[in-house]
Amino acid sequence: MDIKKSQQDVESATDNSKDSSLGRRDFFRKTAALSVTALAGTSLLASEEAGDPAILEPTPWGTKWGDPVTKNLYGMPSKYEHNVTRRYTKLLASGNFRASIAVTPLQESSGIITPNGLFFSRCHGGVAHIDPNEHRLMITGLVEKPLVLTMKQLKRYPSVTRTHFIECPANGGQEWRGPQYNSLQFAKGFMSCAEWTGVYIKDILKDLGVKKEALWMLAEGGDSSKMGRTIPMEKVWDDAMIVWGQNGEALRPEQGYPIRLLVPGWEGNLCVKWLRRLDFASEPWYCKEETSKYTVLKPTGKAIQHFYANEVNSTVTSPSPEIDWTDLEDGDIVEIEGLAWSGMGTITGVDLSFDGGKNYVEAKLKGLVLPKCWTRWSYMHTYKKGQELFLTSRARDDAGYIQPTVDQEILTVGVEAVYHRNAVETWKVEKDGKITHVEVRSQLGRKANGELVIEGKA
Numbered sequence: 001m002d003i004k005k006s007q008q009d010v011e012s013a014t015d016n017s018k019d020s021s022l023g024r025r026d027f028f029r030k031t032a033a034l035s036v037t038a039l040a041g042t043s044l045l046a047s048e049e050a051g052d053p054a055i056l057e058p059t060p061w062g063t064k065w066g067d068p069v070t071k072n073l074y075g076m077p078s079k080y081e082h083n084v085t086r087r088y089t090k091l092l093a094s095g096n097f098r099a100s101i102a103v104t105p106l107q108e109s110s111g112i113i114t115p116n117g118l119f120f121s122r123c124h125g126g127v128a129h130i131d132p133n134e135h136r137l138m139i140t141g142l143v144e145k146p147l148v149l150t151m152k153q154l155k156r157y158p159s160v161t162r163t164h165f166i167e168c169p170a171n172g173g174q175e176w177r178g179p180q181y182n183s184l185q186f187a188k189g190f191m192s193c194a195e196w197t198g199v200y201i202k203d204i205l206k207d208l209g210v211k212k213e214a215l216w217m218l219a220e221g222g223d224s225s226k227m228g229r230t231i232p233m234e235k236v237w238d239d240a241m242i243v244w245g246q247n248g249e250a251l252r253p254e255q256g257y258p259i260r261l262l263v264p265g266w267e268g269n270l271c272v273k274w275l276r277r278l279d280f281a282s283e284p285w286y287c288k289e290e291t292s293k294y295t296v297l298k299p300t301g302k303a304i305q306h307f308y309a310n311e312v313n314s315t316v317t318s319p320s321p322e323i324d325w326t327d328l329e330d331g332d333i334v335e336i337e338g339l340a341w342s343g344m345g346t347i348t349g350v351d352l353s354f355d356g357g358k359n360y361v362e363a364k365l366k367g368l369v370l371p372k373c374w375t376r377w378s379y380m381h382t383y384k385k386g387q388e389l390f391l392t393s394r395a396r397d398d399a400g401y402i403q404p405t406v407d408q409e410i411l412t413v414g415v416e417a418v419y420h421r422n423a424v425e426t427w428k429v430e431k432d433g434k435i436t437h438v439e440v441r442s443q444l445g446r447k448a449n450g451e452l453v454i455e456g457k458a
């Protein structure tokens, strides 16, 4: 290619562009000349009017064959999304990563469904890999007709599909004494939401004849942890399910393949994975997970036991420490987005504060609003460069609850509770657009001039 000639072409095109009457056809001619220059590999810089080379130049992926359809028979995300993964923390790992947790990148979530490869995974004895042909579910105890089911037999019951979140009750529990992580993923990623397919346990029980003394149901896992939890019969007769489907495919091993218990809205620990036994009795079993663990110690020294529902809660997902506003210009219009959820019902509204909870405006609920399910919310905001903000969201549900302030929650349950934290949470937008996780002590910590006391910078 004659480089000199293409340079001339560019020069004349640039000259043309000074003519404000430049027609559409001239514009295309101009851009064509520029892309020739780029291909010829000259050091000539495209003028600003030339536009973005990323749209003007031929791309390798647009000019060569792509992969054959035989290459990825089970699809994976784009390699450019390699950073979007679960992340693990030493926090709940008692010395190894088999009794551990990997948390969901909520900052990258869209809509209300967590893809299966990103669903948080909390295991007390590692991930079991169960052969479904060898696996059985035993239903026993105070029933007329005890039963052992193969997976095939179980799946013959009429199935239902429901969208619900699962949240570990320890979600946010590291932060009773103030923010620990400058990260949404680590602060709130002990939860995920999926579309589940399975059977209501009440539909199986119709056939079995439950004795009237049966007031509690034990669920036991087939993994090495032998996780056991007891669930009151009211919940079983309401909406407890055995599920085998997760977002249109089989449960992932991390989620309890081939079957798990789903106790919609109640603490994740009750959703026993790798389920192998349901046992009915007149009293709770008082397993480890409902005595020494998963109880809430109050300042009085007494503990709340059988604390089940994850109460109304919310978080701002964008901006977040991971997705900041450092690239915004003054006056840019930006969407503030978040999630709200309640294990006691349906989200009725979300309020958003820019001053750490002093004043609130109402956000808009987006998309499907379902019971015991993530609900996405949004608020359009005009960014003011250099302005500090304290973004706090506060959700409400149709059970009549609203998220407490940090002080309200600490006054009732103290700081030793660990589980079931649902006080509001605050992101500070710094002058440069960075986001910092802070805690606003709204009642105890207001100075005489009304200024809020901000604690625990991460």
Ligand SMILES: Nc1nc2c(c(=O)[nH]1)N[C@H]1C(S)=C(S)[C@@H](COP(=O)(O)O)O[C@H]1N2
Pocket (backbone or CB within 6 Å): 119, 120, 121, 122, 123, 124, 125, 166, 167, 168, 169, 220, 221, 222, 223, 225, 226, 227, 254, 255, 256, 267, 268, 269, 270, 271, 272, 273, 274, 275
């Ligand atoms: N059998 C069994 N079930 C289990 C667990 C376990 O370790 N073994 N972990 C529990 C805990 S503490 C939580 S929070 C949820 C997590 O579900 P997930 O791993 O699908 O996110 O599963 C619960 N069910």
Ligand SMILES: [Mo]
Pocket (backbone or CB within 6 Å): 122, 168, 169, 170, 268, 269
């Ligand atoms: Mo958990």
